[in-house]
Amino acid sequence: MRFLRQVLESFRFAWQALRSNLLRTTLSLLGVTVGIFAIIAVFTLVDSLERNIKDRLNVIGDRTLYVQKWPFVFDPSFPWWRYFQRPEPTYAEYRMLADRLENAEAITAMSGKGNVTVKNQNNLMKARVFGVTYAYNAIMEVPIEQGRYFQPQEMEAGRNVVVIGADVADNLFPNQYAVGKTMKISGLNFVIIGVQERQGTGLIDINGPPDERCIIPYPTFAKLFQSIRPGVAIAVKGRADDEGLMELESEIRGILRARRSLKPVQEDNFSINRPEALMAAIGSIFSVLTLAGWVIGSFSILVGGFGIANIMFVSVKERTNIIGIQKSLGAKNYFILFQFLFEAILLSLVGGLVGIFLVYLLSFMQLGTLVIRLSIGNIMLGLGVSSIIGVISGIVPALSAARMDPVTAIRSK
Structure with missing residues (x-):
């Protein structure tokens, strides 16, 4: 004391x-x-x-693998010029993976094009158009504020329907309810079925600012923008019981190597990317x-x-x-x-x-x-x-x- x-x-x-x-x-x-x-x-x-x-980066999906031509992180020991020789993943490969994968919870194909003119009468702006398949919202965040998401029939038929970002809605339809109205994307009429919630811009926005994005069915996107060089990124969401997604990665690799007729001694000519590698x-x-x-x-x-x-x-x-x-x-x-x-x-x-x-x-x-x-x-x-x-x-x-x-x-x- x-x-x-x-x-x-x-x-x-x-x-x-x-x-x-x-x-x-x-x-x-x-x-x-x-x-x-x-x-x-x-x-x-x-x-x-x-x-x-x-x-x-969380918006690119949880428990998700990406099949792409380019890796998220380049291997310094791998010759850079070999990446250029790789073929782009195709929509047919997506369909094959969707039919054969047993360890996948959801799978989607997607592709984007920036600096596309979108218009409504005298109102126009440059936006990024994104073509996706139906399961896109099961992997990525698509917060709908007005309207709805795509229906399977709209995706399969490649209809001219679109889900737009908040900035697109504000610029093309100021002080108006945009759902149900028609807008032009690259000169083609599209019916707006949904408007996303405002998400703002970040230091890193994968696939561009989400508020300046137009999402359309992939078949429609391919007819508009990929008549010469088709190619997609494939996102596959794994099951919760697949620890580290090792089974899913092995299954994807086996199917794609067989599809591309790669011999056992040949290296992969595709990348299976993990978001955690980027993080x-x-x-x-x-x-x-x-x-x-x-x-x-x-x-x-x-x-x-x-x-x-x-x-x-x-x-x-x-x-x-x-x-x-x-x-x-x-x-x-x-x-x-x-x-x-x-x-x-x-x-x-x-x-x-x-x-x-x-x-x-x-x-x-x-x-x-x-x-x-x-x-x-x-x-x-x-x-x-x-x-x-x-x-x-x-x-x-x-x-x-x-x-x-x-x-x-x-x-x-």
Whole structure:
């Protein structure tokens, strides 16, 4: 109990010392403030960017494999020119996979074309037209706000029906209910059966901004845009009980290799892509940015730590006589040690709190669809780093004060 009381008394002495020298205290904590702000700001921005990008990538499907000509992540050991020699997946291959796959929950073929003119009377804009098969909404997110999704008969017959994004609806049919009306896509009339919810733009939008997209049946898309070079991307959603989708991937590979008459010694001339591979590549980029944040912030914190250590040596020098009086009255070494150690830690913690508060203010900035969010983990990290810097900066001055000879300390004045 006595020990705890003396520790609290040491804390009170440290607090009074900081209050009695407000200007010096303020100048001393600036270095730590800048360092903690730099580190936590970078971490917060990186976390927010990564969260924004991964949320956008979630729309490409969960438990999904993509059969495409190009891989999501290029293998540096694989000759790049061989990718060009690969054939595009075809609609016939999609039909074969749809008929033969046993481990698939859903499968769709899709293809897109950008910069297509869409029009309603005098209102026109450039949009991305996307041709899909019926199971597209079982794999991708298609949030319908008005109207409905496609019916199987519309898909199979290749009818001129379309589901449009929110921006397309606003531009072509301002202040109107678009469902049931007719619009032109590349000069051909299409009946609007659905309007998607507004989704906004992200840092990464697979297949373009979703609000500027027109989705039509793939057979119709092929007649409009793929009369010369047909080709699709095939998305296959696996079953929940297929761990890692290994069975599904093996099944897809076997069917396609047989379809393309590949010999056992020949390599695949297609890519089976996983969204997690893309996320892993993005994660490695953000790991580099995080490391850069540590490097940038560490220099500032190092300067701040030296500043605190310098101030603590000055404080010990100024209070040498008081230290001698306290020791002559029976104060223990740890009582003197804690006074200066707490002072250094408090100084560093206040600087860290100010830096964290500045990052919190940064979270109110409007950066389009990027939401900056200061996490509890980053707050705890900032406080932890501040405390460590305080201990490191204050331990040597505190030890020198605790080891003073009381008689010599009293005579110093």
